[in-house]
Amino acid sequence: MEFNRKDILDIASLSKEEISFILDTADKMREISERPIKKVPTLRGKTIVLFFYEPSTRTKLSFDIAAKRLSADCVSLSASSSSMVKGETLIDTARNLEAMKPDVIVIRHSASGAPHMLSRYLKTSIINAGDGTHAHPSQALLDMMTVREKKGDLNGLRIAIIGDISHSRVARSNIVGFTKMGADVVVSGPRTMIPKGIENLGASVSHSVDLAVQDADVVMMLRIQKERQSSFLFSTEREYAREYGLSEKRMKIMKPDVLIMHPGPINRGVEISPAIADGKHSVILDQVTNGVALRMALFYLLAGGIRNADD
């Protein structure tokens, strides 16, 4: 198929066929990282800017490595080192970046919709690396890639997402993505963390974590942020771990072949017990490995072009 998108802004704007095509492309990219010389010339001469307005370790590194494995020139810019601290607006900063003729701008921003705004102003391809509490499409795609790798097919699976759904762009993108691919998604967590109308994205809501996880093929735990205590979203970490966390006890009611996922970084002992995070059901590190391949696929599809089709 032809992939003609200028940007990857969210999962909602991708079709089922496009998602499958991205995952297929990513599957092929995975092998490159297994080679002794982990580099292909595919994006030689292309420039990729990583524009991270919000702190990130894993995602930024993953995009950076992905770009380098494809031989693109990759530069990164963070808000604290950019002129945004001097009061420049996001649009002005982005226009200046564009004036230096990059091929792709990867942006992470704390404001939902910031990448969408940039895409309206810029001709350069934009990849959303996480915007506010809205979307994190590359994370959802690598999660789908990981589940597809382990389970063979996404259609008909039951995915449980547990935790702070309200503040999670990962949850939103995964709900939209997995349901689009034919899976059932159920969300659970404290009622303070389940946003109104999440059903409209395709998820069902269970107020019992046990009920949500017991038939699930995949259980995805979300990071609980301590600062949410000050906005009264939960009480103590101990209580959170007991009521909503993934414990060995809870594992006993789950399917024997369940996959445990987490977008990271994990809070050991809060939303997930260490034994489970490191246990045989956990695919948390596979997610990270696949993340590089998936992001290579996104760069290839946006910046590869016909010229490089045979590389």
Add this chain to the structure above:
Amino acid sequence: MLMIKGGMLIDPGNITGCYDIIIRNGKIAGIQKPGTYKESIKQDDVVIDAKGKIVTPGLIDMHVHLREPGHEYKETIASGCMAAAIGGFTAVCSMPNTNPVNDCAEITEYIIRKARQAGKARVYPVASISMGLKGKALSAFGELKHSGAVAVTDDGLPVSDSQLMRRAMEYAMGFDLPVISHAEDLQLSGNGVMNEGPSATRMGLSGIPNASEAVMVMRDIALCELTGARLHIAHVSTKESVDAIREAKKRGLPVTAETAPHYFSLTDEDIIEYNTNFKMNPPLRSVKDKEAVRQGLADGTIDVIATDHAPHSSLEKDVEFSLAANGIIGLETSLPLSLKLVKDKVITMETLIQKMTKNPARILGLEIGITEGLPADITVIDPEFSFTIDADRFYSKSRNTPFQGWQMTGKAMVTIVGGSIVFNESSDYTYA
């Protein structure tokens, strides 16, 4: 002499029918059956042919942010008054959240002086409840009233301190000033930037629940009952508020309310993704709330249509949605959007005109109407005039409207303030 000839005069509670209106020396000099004017038309007389048009007392918008003093890059008193004239408004109330805040006689007098110089619309300043809008001490209601303020409000911010609100209401009674409430519980609004609901969840934007408005409407109704003061609820956006106000009125409390055209024209589902021209406070609500607001207009719970005209420049609006300033402009779109309520059979033309003329005048203590001897503030409306809303043609200095490109039917054709034509859309008048 200025004559408005052959129009359908609608002055709710006073006179309705086909009349010629004679204006001399800025005042209404005669209201006559068509063709009964016997004197000869002189060289400098002006005759406006209003055949097929509706002639009403000048429209009043009791909720406008003119931005002067302090934010003249967004709007000035002159540009705002010109936008008012285009929209058919002969008078506007200016909100006090200027810089400096309108909390003293000097600022009130400054606003009135600037408006007189501009001459396009009357400006009735609304003063702040608290000094500097800080919610700590009462503004000087007496000297503000004497210098021309017609009401008090901390609009833009709620009065969070219930004791301050109680005392403000009691104190305002001494000067017969209505207290206008921006009803919002700031803690419940939290860091919300749009209505709490499925649309906010989908876009990953934090929500403002209906209860944020309703709990303060209910508090202020309770304080109205305690004090007996006149309470006016600004920009009603939720079903719960409409229900609470309806019930308060049923109990005979001196409560009035306004809503803005966007609350009866749009919902949160209409928000174009991350378009900041759909961001205002209170936010666009659900379909259920929009219907409740329309019902409230129909059954008289909501007395007034006011715009909450809030000009912002690209500096405040061409930014991330969560960082963008709240507010949209409304003076040049209010009447056409409101006329749609008549087309949709929500309210009659007479009721609409009442909500844009007599009702705000009653709340503010202004004497208006098409009555011999009163100042000739008149709006001529063509209910069939078709046009497309184009922000680039606005006379306001700002462009922040969500109604760009809307096809409208009905518009103000001629606006007359104190006997002077301040705006004339068509060449549909003749110099005799």
